Amino acid sequence: MTHAHITTWVVALILFVVAIALQAKGNEKTKMVHMMLRLFYVLIIATGAWILYTMSSFPALYIVKVVVGLWVIGAMEMILIRTAKGKNTNVLWLQFITAFVVALYLGFKLPFGFSFFS
Ligand code: HEM
Structure with missing residues (x-):
């Protein structure tokens, strides 16, 4: 399941970069990519x-991980909306x-999963 989790945020990151690039060009497909990103x-x-x-x-550190994960998502959404x-x-x-x-x-x-830093 950690592989699925990694896959989802890597895809989201790519969609975010694509959305930013399309938005900078004023491309009308930005909305579609933004919707996919939300999915x-x-x-x-x-x-x-x-x-x-x-x-x-x-452990309590998991709570921090969840909050920081949600913060990343919040920041991506806010960047796209405020740039628009x-x-x-x-x-x-x-x-x-x-x-x-x-x-x-x-x-x-x-x-859980890979543990490069411990
Ligand atoms: C874009 C935001 C996020 C990024 C970049 C991210 C990144 C990661 C990474 C790199 C791992 C380690 C995977 C592994 O060791 O195989 C992980 C694990 C995990 N993530 Fe996320 N994550 C994000 C969002 C979230 C959210 C929103 C939640 C909660 C709903 C969450 C919950 C977890 C949990 C519970 C683990 C297992 C931790 C462990 O390795 O023991 N993540 N995440």
Whole structure:
């Protein structure tokens, strides 16, 4: 299931980059890619929740992992929406990068699946 979880956020990341690129060109397909990205938010959350469901108990750090994971999703959504409105997104990009790095670190540190950092 961790492989499914990784697949969903990698696909989401690609869709996010594509949406940003299309949006910059004012391409009308941006909306479609954004909708697909939203579907992948749900899949990321569902696979993450499934991992939690399969565990009998989990350390408090898992709560932090979930919150940071949701923060990454929130930042992607806000960046796309605010860019569409022509508003400044510098702070959001900073949040996105920080949250993404922390999510990767925690994900790979926590005992389930790959554990590169422990
Ligand atoms: C885009 C946002 C996210 C990223 C980049 C991300 C990244 C990761 C990574 C790299 C892993 C490690 C997989 C492995 O070791 O095989 C992981 C595991 C996990 N993720 Fe996420 N995740 C995100 C969102 C979420 C969300 C929203 C949830 C909660 C619903 C969640 C819950 C979990 C859980 C419970 C694990 C297992 C932790 C462990 O390795 O023991 N993740 N995630």
